Every structure is written in C-alpha cells, then in structure tokens.
Amino acid sequence: MPLDQSAKPNGFSKVGTRPLRPDGIDKVTGRARFGADMNAPGMLIGKVLRSPHAHARIRSIDASAAEALPGVKAVVTAADFADRQDEFRDVLVNIMARDKALYDGHAVAAVAATSTAIARKALALIKVDYEVLPHVIDVEAAMRPDAPILHETLVTKGVEPKPTKPSNIAARLEFGHGDVAAGFAQADVVIERQFRTEATHQGYIEPHACLASVGGDGQGELWVCTQGHFMVRDTCAALLGMDISKLRVTASEIGGGFGGKTTVFIEPVALALSRKAGRPVKLVMSRAEVFRASGPTSSTSIRVKMGIRKDGRITAGEAELKYQGGAFPGSAVEMGAMSAFACYDLENVHVVGYDVVTNRPKQAAYRAPGAPMSAFAVEGVVNELAERIGMDPIELRLKNAAKEGTRSAYGPTFGPIGLIETLKAIKSHPNAKKKLGPNQGRGVACGFWFNFGGQTSVSLNLNIDGTVALAVGTPDIGGSRASMCLMAAEELGIPYDRVRAVVADTSSLGFNDVTDGSRVTFASGLATIKAARDAVRKLCARAAAMWGIPEDAVVWEEGAARPAGPNAGSFPPLTLREIAAMAPKTGGPIAGHCEFNAENAGPSFASHLVDVEVDPETGRSTVLRYLIAQDAGKAVHPAYVEGQFQGGAAQGVGWALNEEYVYGADGRLQNPGFLDYRIPVASDLPMIDTVIVEVPNPGHPYGVRGVGETSIVPPLAAVANAVSHATGIRLTDLPMSPPKVLAAIEAQRMAKAAE
Amino acid sequence: MVQVRLGGTLQSYSGGRSSFEVEGATIGQILAGLGEACPRLKPLLEQGVAVAVDGEIYRGSLLHPVSPNAEVFILPKLAGG
Numbered sequence: 052m053p054l055d056q057s058a059k060p061n062g063f064s065k066v067g068t069r070p071l072r073p074d075g076i077d078k079v080t081g082r083a084r085f086g087a088d089m090n091a092p093g094m095l096i097g098k099v100l101r102s103p104h105a106h107a108r109i110r111s112i113d114a115s116a117a118e119a120l121p122g123v124k125a126v127v128t129a130a131d132f133a134d135r136q137d138e139f140r141d142v143l144v145n146i147m148a149r150d151k152a153l154y155d156g157h158a159v160a161a162v163a164a165t166s167t168a169i170a171r172k173a174l175a176l177i178k179v180d181y182e183v184l185p186h187v188i189d190v191e192a193a194m195r196p197d198a199p200i201l202h203e204t205l206v207t208k209g210v211e212p213k214p215t216k217p218s219n220i221a222a223r224l225e226f227g228h229g230d231v232a233a234g235f236a237q238a239d240v241v242i243e244r245q246f247r248t249e250a251t252h253q254g255y256i257e258p259h260a261c262l263a264s265v266g267g268d269g270q271g272e273l274w275v276c277t278q279g280h281f282m283v284r285d286t287c288a289a290l291l292g293m294d295i296s297k298l299r300v301t302a303s304e305i306g307g308g309f310g311g312k313t314t315v316f317i318e319p320v321a322l323a324l325s326r327k328a329g330r331p332v333k334l335v336m337s338r339a340e341v342f343r344a345s346g347p348t349s350s351t352s353i354r355v356k357m358g359i360r361k362d363g364r365i366t367a368g369e370a371e372l373k374y375q376g377g378a379f380p381g382s383a384v385e386m387g388a389m390s391a392f393a394c395y396d397l398e399n400v401h402v403v404g405y406d407v408v409t410n411r412p413k414q415a416a417y418r419a420p421g422a423p424m425s426a427f428a429v430e431g432v433v434n435e436l437a438e439r440i441g442m443d444p445i446e447l448r449l450k451n452a453a454k455e456g457t458r459s460a461y462g463p464t465f466g467p468i469g470l471i472e473t474l475k476a477i478k479s480h481p482n483a484k485k486k487l488g489p490n491q492g493r494g495v496a497c498g499f500w501f502n503f504g505g506q507t508s509v510s511l512n513l514n515i516d517g518t519v520a521l522a523v524g525t526p527d528i529g530g531s532r533a534s535m536c537l538m539a540a541e542e543l544g545i546p547y548d549r550v551r552a553v554v555a556d557t558s559s560l561g562f563n564d565v566t567d568g569s570r571v572t573f574a575s576g577l578a579t580i581k582a583a584r585d586a587v588r589k590l591c592a593r594a595a596a597m598w599g600i601p602e603d604a605v606v607w608e609e610g611a612a613r614p615a616g617p618n619a620g621s622f623p624p625l626t627l628r629e630i631a632a633m634a635p636k637t638g639g640p641i642a643g644h645c646e647f648n649a650e651n652a653g654p655s656f657a658s659h660l661v662d663v664e665v666d667p668e669t670g671r672s673t674v675l676r677y678l679i680a681q682d683a684g685k686a687v688h689p690a691y692v693e694g695q696f697q698g699g700a701a702q703g704v705g706w707a708l709n710e711e712y713v714y715g716a717d718g719r720l721q722n723p724g725f726l727d728y729r730i731p732v733a734s735d736l737p738m739i740d741t742v743i744v745e746v747p748n749p750g751h752p753y754g755v756r757g758v759g760e761t762s763i764v765p766p767l768a769a770v771a772n773a774v775s776h777a778t779g780i781r782l783t784d785l786p787m788s789p790p791k792v793l794a795a796i797e798a799q800r801m802a803k804a805a806e
Numbered sequence: 807m808v809q810v811r812l813g814g815t816l817q818s819y820s821g822g823r824s825s826f827e828v829e830g831a832t833i834g835q836i837l838a839g840l841g842e843a844c845p846r847l848k849p850l851l852e853q854g855v856a857v858a859v860d861g862e863i864y865r866g867s868l869l870h871p872v873s874p875n876a877e878v879f880i881l882p883k884l885a886g887g
C-alpha cells in the first residue's frame with residue numbers, strides 16, 4: 052500500500068509532545084515485573100555449570116552423583132539436545148557445549164533443584180573430564196597460521212581458490228569502488244594508522260532471566276527478559292524439537308538490552324530442565340555469568356589509510372578490519388566494513404574485513420554492531436588529516452560529507468539524509484565556541500547507521516468506552532509504548548491517555564522481529580499507523596451504515612466520522628466514543644490490524660562534539676561537555692529521542708575511556724563484574740546536550756527514522772580526538788584508560804627532555 | 807534487463823564479477839535470475855541477502871517491484887542491535 056505522504060502535512064497535535072510513558076510509574080515504584088520477578092507453584096531453581104577452561108575437549112561428563120542428590124529433579128547436558136547441522140547449529144553449541152568447551156564460561160551442564168543451595172551443591176558434584184587445549188584470545192594471534200584451531204571444519208569463506216586447511220578466519224569480505232591507488236596519487240597528504248579496540252559488554256542492568264514450564268502434554272510457556280520473544284519462541288522450539296504452536300512466550304519488562312538480548316542463552320536450557328523435571332524452572336544469570344557467557348561485542352584491529360588534497364577534498368580511503376566474534380563465526384565486521392566510510396562522499400574507497408573466531412564468548416549485537424569501531428579508526432584519521440592541512444575538522448567534514456545522491460561507500464546511492472544538517476548544528480551550537488583551558492581538548496566525530504524495519508504485527512482494539520487497547524509485539528526498551536500511543540492517538544484524533552499499549556505474547560499476535568536495528572518506532576510505529584487507519588476505515592463504514600449513506604461519503608476528522616460534504620447528507624459528527632458505544636448493536640467489535648514487513652527505514656547520521664580535560668598527573672580524562680546532533684527524521688516523543696542520543700553517548704564514553712574485557716594468560720576473564728569492569732555512572736558525565744535534526748524519511752508518513760543506534764557510533768572517535776587535542780598525543784588503542792594515557796604523557800615528557 | 811551489482815563477500819563467489827544483467831520485475835525474480843546466471847551465488851542468495859533498490863534497503867520483500875533502470879545492489883544479510 053503506498054504511503055500517504057500528505058496525511059500529516061504540517062500539523063501534528065500529539066506527535067512531537069512529551070507525555071509521561073505508560074510504564075514509568077511501575078518502573079519507579081518497583082511494580083514492574085522483570086525477568087526474575089515471575090514465580091510459579093512447584094517452581095525449581097536452575098543453575099548452569101560452566102567451563103573453567105578457555106579451550107578444552109570434553110572427554111566425559113558424570114552427573115550421577117548430582118542426580119542422586121536429594122532435591123535435584125533434573126540434570127541436562129548436550130545429550131539432551133538433538134544435534135543438528137542447520138542455521139541453529141552455532142546457537143545450539145553455544146547454549147550447551149558438545150565435544151569441546153570453547154571459552155571460559157561455556158555451559159557444559161545444568162541442574163534443576165528445589166533450592167538454590169541444592170542446585171549449587173549439585174553443580175559441584177558433576178564431574179567433567181577435560182583435556183585442556185591451547186587457546187587463543189587476541190584477534191591478530193588467532194589469524195596466525197600456527198594459532199590453535201577452534202573448529203576443524205571451519206575454512207575461510209570469500210577466498211579464491213577455496214582453502215583446503217581449517218582456519219580461525221571464518222570469512223574475508225570487501226567493499227568499495229573507484230581506484231584507491233589513483234586516489235592516493237592525487238593526494239597532498241596521506242595518513243595511515245593502526246588502531247585497536249577492546250571487547251566491551253552492553254552492560255544492561257538486568258541479567259538474563261526466565262521462567263520455563265513444560266507440561267506432560269508437551270506444551271510449554273516461557274516468561275523471559277528478551278528483545279524478541281517471537282525469536283525466542285522459534286529458536287527454542289527448534290532446539291527442543293517442539294511445534295512452534297506449543298510454546299507460548301511472554302516478554303517481561305526489560306532492564307536494557309542494547310542488542311545483547313537478541314539471541315538465546317539460558318532459555319532453551321530452562322525449557323529442557325522443565326521438560327525433564329516436569330516442573331517449572333526459573334533460571335537467572337549472575338552478573339559474572341552475564342560477562343562470561345552472554346555476548347559482548349568484538350575486539351578489533353584496524354588499519355586505515357586516507358589521502359587528502361590541500362583544499363580539503365578527501366581523495367581516497369582504505370581500511371583493513373579484523374574483528375573477532377568469539378567462538379563462532381559472525382562478528383559484526385561486515386557492517387563495520389560497510390559503515391566505515393559511509394559518512395563521506397568518496398570516489399575511491401576500498402575496505403577489506405576479516406571475521407575471526409577466538410576462545411571468547413560468542414559475540415552478540417551491540418548497538419550499531421560493528422560501526423563504532425570502524426568509525427573510531429576512520430574519524431581519528433579524518434581529524435589528523437584536518438590537523439595536517441590546517442583545516443577546521445567540522446569544515447573538513449562538511450566539505451566531504453555524504454548527502455542525497457552520494458554513492459555510499461558500501462554501494463547504493465543515498466536518498467535524503469541529514470549528515471550536513473547535523474554538522475551545521477554542532478558548528479553553530481554554543482558548545483563549539485566555549486574557550487578551552489589548560490589540559491583541555493575538543494573532539495568531533497560523525498557516525499552513520501543503516502536502520503532497519505522488519506516483520507511487524509499490531510492489533511488495535513476499540514473498547515466500548517472509546518478507549519483503545521493497542522497490542523504490539525516488540526519489547527519496549529526505550530519508551531516505545533509511549534511513541535505507539537502517540538501515533539495511534541494522532542491518527543484516531545483522541546487524547547494520548549485514551550490509548551494503552553501492551554507488549555502482547557506470542558500467541559496473541561502475528562510474528563514480530565526482535566527489537567533491534569533501531570526499528571521499533573519506525574516499524575511498529577508504521578504498523579500502528581496502518582492499524583489505526585484500518586480502524587478508521589471501519590469506523591467510517593460503521594457510521595455510514597448508521598446514517599444509511601455510502602461508505603465513501605464519510606470522512607474521519609478530529610476524532611469523529613463526518614459526512615464528506617453537503618451531498619452526503621446532513622448528520623451530526625459521530626465520535627469514536629459514540630461509535631464504540633453503539634458497536635455491540637451495530638455489527639460487533641471494531642478493531643484495526645496490520646501485519647507487514649516494514650522496509651525503507653532510512654539511515655540516520657549524527658555529529659558529536661565533546662570537550663575533555665586530561666589530568667597530566669593521573670591520566671584520567673573528565674568529560675566536560677558533550678553535544679549530539681542527530682537526524683531523527685521526525686521525533687515522535689522528543690524526550691525519548693534525546694534519551695536515546697544521550698544513552699548511546701554514555702555507553703560510547705565508557706567504551707572509549709574505561710571498558711574492556713581483560714583476560715589472563717590462562718584465557719580466563721579477569722574482570723567479570725561492575726567493580727572491575729568500569730561503566731560510566733551518572734557522576735562521571737555532564738548533562739549531555741542534544742539537538743534533534745529532522746530531515747524526513749520518505750519511507751514513513753511522518754518522516755520517522757530510527758535513532759537508537761547511531762548515537763553510539765561517533766563517541767569513541769569524538770572522545771579520542773578530544774583526548775588527543777588535550778594531550779598533543781594521538782592514542783590509537785581503546786580504552787584510553789588512565790594508566791594508558793599517563794604512560795603516553797610520560798613517554799612524551801621523556802622524549803621532550805631528551806631533545 | 808536489470809543491472810545488478812554485488813557487494814561484499816558475494817563477489818568472491820562470482821569469480822570477481824561485480825555486476826550481472828538479469829531479467830526480472832521483482833526482487834524475487836531478480837534474485838532467481840542472478841542465481842541462474844551464477845549458480846555459485848545461489849546458496850548465499852537462498853540463505854538471505856539484503857537488496858538495495860534505488861538506495862532503499864529491502865530485507866524481506868521478494869515481491870517488491872523493480873524497474874529496468876533501477877539501481878540494484880545485493881548486500882549481505884544485515885541486522886542491528
């Protein structure tokens with residue numbers, strides 16, 4: 052169905068306002084129910100035994116003593132999950148190790164018992180005979196020919212001729228166009244740098260948690276904290292050999308996900324335990340388990356080379372990206388490669404990427420997966436180019452920025468995009484004019500994210516009192532229920548507080564893809580608009596029947612059906628409330644539906660400007676000011692759009708300055724807790740300033756673009772560029788933690804003293 | 807005929823060829839035509855790809871119409887966080 056672009060030409064009465072979110076009171080009073088908050092009669096406690104080795108062959112597992120322990124009702128291992136060779140194979144092996152443990156924390160067995168204490172005791176009674184194997188943690192080390200091999204059957208894809216030997220390089224890929232050698236030949240300045248970033252965790256506050264119940268008739272229910280309960284249902288049904296219709300999954304409230312809850316870890320295990328025990332099983336990860344055994348992002352090694360003319364025009368860009376994605380193929384290198392130079396209008400660009408496996412937990416998506424790392428490297432070189440030719444870094448970016456009609460570095464031509472508008476917004480903002488003091492520096496960086504749509508279903512039911520029950524199937528992570536209510540209210544012409552949105556379970560609604568790709572306000576929002584328009588058509592038809600005139604002689608305006616014109620007849624308007632009240636006697640319930648595949652999400656660009664102060668005595672960086680300008684297309688709920696901008700920046704600051712997975716020589720994670728894995732807290736950050744840019748997305752009737760992910764793309768580079776400006780030293784490895792910065796400052800002092 | 811260009815890893819399955827001329831009025835027909843023109847690509851196309859038509863990325867719309875002069879890029883399957 053073509054979108055009606057003229058439906059809301061100027062005047063929004065609800066969209067663009069900032070009402071309270073419907074889940075807000077529950078969340079601040081503790082009434083909201085998260086993953087671990089659900090209980091069931093006869094419920095057992097599940098616990099998982101995890102490998103202490105980074106890489107080990109599992110010779111045998113003896114669970115007989117655990118099974119004999121009073122209070123233990125079930126023990127499961129890989130033997131309880133049928134092997135398979137399809138697209139679920141890696142997930143299957145990740146949720147429960149089969150012949151080998153592939154990382155420290157890999158699940159090898161699980162128990163269900165009548166108490167936590169008994170479950171823990173049972174884990175200690177399970178005897179696993181390991182043959183410890185050499186391991187590899189570092190991405191460059193994993194690519195060497197003599198590296199320990201994780202998978203004997205893994206050969207590098209994307210290489211001709213097809214390799215005959217196994218490798219830890221799962222795939223090689225490339226993007227680009229033009230002739231980079233010719234481009235570099237035209238340049239006055241060419242800069243080439245090597246960068247590294249460490250693995251970071253999404254750091255969601257709520258650990259993975261679920262309550263599973265499988266009855267004797269083979270029918271199951273699952274309550275779970277997830278970004279996508281339909282995905283959980285389909286994956287678990289496949290891994291357990293169940294019909295999809297026999298598993299009903301309900302999404303709890305969610306305490307953060309950021310991509311890390313777009314797959315399954317404990318859910319199939321809890322279902323298998325419940326099926327074996329014949330009782331409900333609750334399984335909750337500890338924070339240490341979250342770090343060791345859920346999905347952090349990739350660590351990377353990146354080389355970037357760029358050339359520029361003295362007039363500020365970039366002539367070529369080249370990059371080599373190496374991303375390790377943990378123990379299975381599927382790092383985000385492909386999207387890192389595609390997005391690396393997406394902010395720039397380049398005639399000559401070439402990116403090569405390598406997807407590498409290591410003895411670490413299988414990486415999961417993390418907010419704009421793959422993009423922050425490649426942007427960190429490219430934006431660092433762009434800033435250095437600006438310094439070398441003596442051009443303001445914002446001016447240089449404006450001169451080279453991608454715009455409508457630019458052929459993107461990854462291939463397709465951009466439609467209307469707002470990068471230039473975001474650059475102009477930071478350039479004219481008061482923060483750009485603040486004077487800097489000693490040891491202070493200013494950094495700028497840009498970022499891009501594709502944004503996605505996806506399969507979406509929404510039902511909109513009119514109640515007899517004229518209120519509206521809106522059922523969506525995408526878990527609400529960032530306030531999306533408020534945005535859905537605003538869009539429904541806008542279309543129906545009724546107050547915001549007369550619409551209530553719920554996240555419906557998998558048996559109550561058609562399929563929905565997970566909440567990812569910055570898709571929900573765009574895709575579920577579009578489905579809500581379509582469902583509301585479906586309901587309006589039915590409301591008009593009902594009014595027409597009540598008036599005895601043709602359906603096409605009725606229009607919907609300001610929350611009421613009205614005759615389309617004088618020829619249609621003279622009838623007083625029938626409001627939504629009046630039609631709903633008469634519905635039982637005029638044909639029955641009225642509802643609107645939409646089931647579709649949303650496309651044309653429209654990319655979002657951002658520009659960030661940050662000021663930091665670096666303490667030369669300790670190497671500690673303090674963020675003084677932070678400014679974000681990002682294209683939202685149309686901000687449905689501006690406060691939550693700003694919140695997405697700020698949240699992404701806060702996570703990016705942590706990635707830039709402190710966060711990293713630290714492994715010992717034994718391949719074990721050394722810092723699986725928030726005490727030693729330092730995420731920014733409120734006192735670490737200033738109030739983050741925001742500017743919402745609105746360049747409408749032609750793929751949405753209101754112009755909406757997703758905003759959730761782009762905001763984490765620029766901060767790694769923006770902060771690094773600011774630290775470089777403050778210290779006069781260009782650091783190329785993240786995190787720029789105090790010891791690393793201090794060492795660089797001291798090396799600089801020594802070098803100056805030696806001159 | 808529609809000119810279809812390949813991005814990313816796909817080119818290594820086409821012997822380095824970066825574009826093909828195929829018949830087709832929809833994304834599905836174009837993918838089928840591409841699979842016939844280059845059988846080594848077929849398994850990848852069946853696993854799922856994204857298709858950019860005139861700059862707009864489609865991930866699940868085999869029935870979407872494509873005009874003969876459209877810009878068509880085949881991209882890897884994409885997902886977000």
